[in-house]
Amino acid sequence: MSRIAYVDGAYVAHAAAAVHIEDRGNQFADAVYEVWSVKDGALMDSDGHFTRLSRSLRELRIREPMDRRVLACVLFEMVRRNRLRDGLIYLQISRGRARRDHAFPSPEVKPTVIVTAKRGDPAAAEAKAQAGIRVITLPDLRWARRDIKTVSLLPNALAKQAAKEAGAQEAWLVGADGFITEGTASNAWILTADGALVTRMASEAILNGVTRLALLQVAREEGLRIEERPFTVAEAMAASEAFVTSASSALTAVVSIDGQKIGAGAPGPLAKRLRHAYLAGAASNVAAQKPRPSAPLVARRARARIG
Ligand code: PDD
Numbered sequence: 001m002s003r004i005a006y007v008d009g010a011y012v013a014h015a016a017a018a019v020h021i022e023d024r025g026n027q028f029a030d031a032v033y034e035v036w037s038v039k040d041g042a043l044m045d046s047d048g049h050f051t052r053l054s055r056s057l058r059e060l061r062i063r064e065p066m067d068r069r070v071l072a073c074v075l076f077e078m079v080r081r082n083r084l085r086d087g088l089i090y091l092q093i094s095r096g097r098a099r100r101d102h103a104f105p106s107p108e109v110k111p112t113v114i115v116t117a118k119r120g121d122p123a124a125a126e127a128k129a130q131a132g133i134r135v136i137t138l139p140d141l142r143w144a145r146r147d148i149k150t151v152s153l154l155p156n157a158l159a160k161q162a163a164k165e166a167g168a169q170e171a172w173l174v175g176a177d178g179f180i181t182e183g184t185a186s187n188a189w190i191l192t193a194d195g196a197l198v199t200r201m202a203s204e205a206i207l208n209g210v211t212r213l214a215l216l217q218v219a220r221e222e223g224l225r226i227e228e229r230p231f232t233v234a235e236a237m238a239a240s241e242a243f244v245t246s247a248s249s250a251l252t253a254v255v256s257i258d259g260q261k262i263g264a265g266a267p268g269p270l271a272k273r274l275r276h277a278y279l280a281g282a283a284s285n286v287a288a289q290k291p292r293p294s295a296p297l298v299a300r301r302a303r304a305r306i307g
Pocket of ligand 1: 035182183184185186187207208209210211212245246247248
């Protein structure tokens with residue numbers, strides 16, 4: 001089955017999908033995006049991603065291209081057309097297409113909306129979670145508004161490539177003050193030796209992960225001691241556990257930082273428990289999200305089977 005993409009109101013073959021060369025997303029990274037994990041054909045943490053999308057658009061004064069409910073229909077339609085059970089839905093909204101000029105184009109210019117779907121491999125994702133990931137630390141070279149989910153990801157891409165070349169799977173970015181901000185595409189967490197679960201508080205310094213927020217809720221329900229504050233590389237190295245969260249990986253344990261083992265050098269008990277609790281919670285939300293067939297429909301289907 002061929003992949004389908006959505007570009008400005010049309011469902012088109014992924015291989016032929018294109019935006020104009022003077023799209024501002026292309027020329028100025030003047031665009032925002034969101035990534036939803038799809039599990040069992042449903043969007044995980046759906047509302048959280050829509051809420052953050054609206055915020056990113058507002059912060060950059062890009063107009064909402066369509067009502068949230070209509071946009072949700074487009075995303076579900078992409079899941080359906082791509083027969084996606086497990087994978088990712090990527091949405092990008094740019095300020096639109098206009099003759100190149102740094103200042104904003106006229107308000108009549110329509111935002112460009114693109115959506116793509118990517119099939120996942122649940123078995124490979126589970127194997128990665130079981131093994132945990134290695135992390136390196138690098139200077140954070142990004143701009144000062146990391147709370148906005150823009151497609152301006154060059155420093156993130158460079159750091160991720162450096163991690164790959166160092167035999168690691170993620171880089172934790174470190175500010176000039178010596179405190180870790182977050183990963184290139186994930187939020188950073190540690191469990192201190194005295195049992196505090198620490199993750200940096202939401203601010204302009206980090207992207208406030210939707211998975212981060214969902215996991216904070218899980219941790220609160222578990223009665224854990226939570227500290228939302230910055231932490232240094234030295235504190236992370238001394239932690240008994242460390243992990244990352246993101247829509248694409250849920251929760252993944254960090255087994256080493258800059259080559260130094262964290263805890264026993266394998267996913268720790270808290271990371272395992274929280275991953276399980278987060279996925280179980282997300283699965284039950286997903287089940288609640290699925291449209292139940294109405295009684296007449298069920299009766300009609302039953303009649304069709306009998307007939
Ligand atoms: N990345 N921090 C950064 C810099 C990110 O790019 C991401 C997400 C996160 C975690 O956010 P969330 O839990 O809402 O996914 C934190 C996505 C998955 C990506 O770029 O593919």
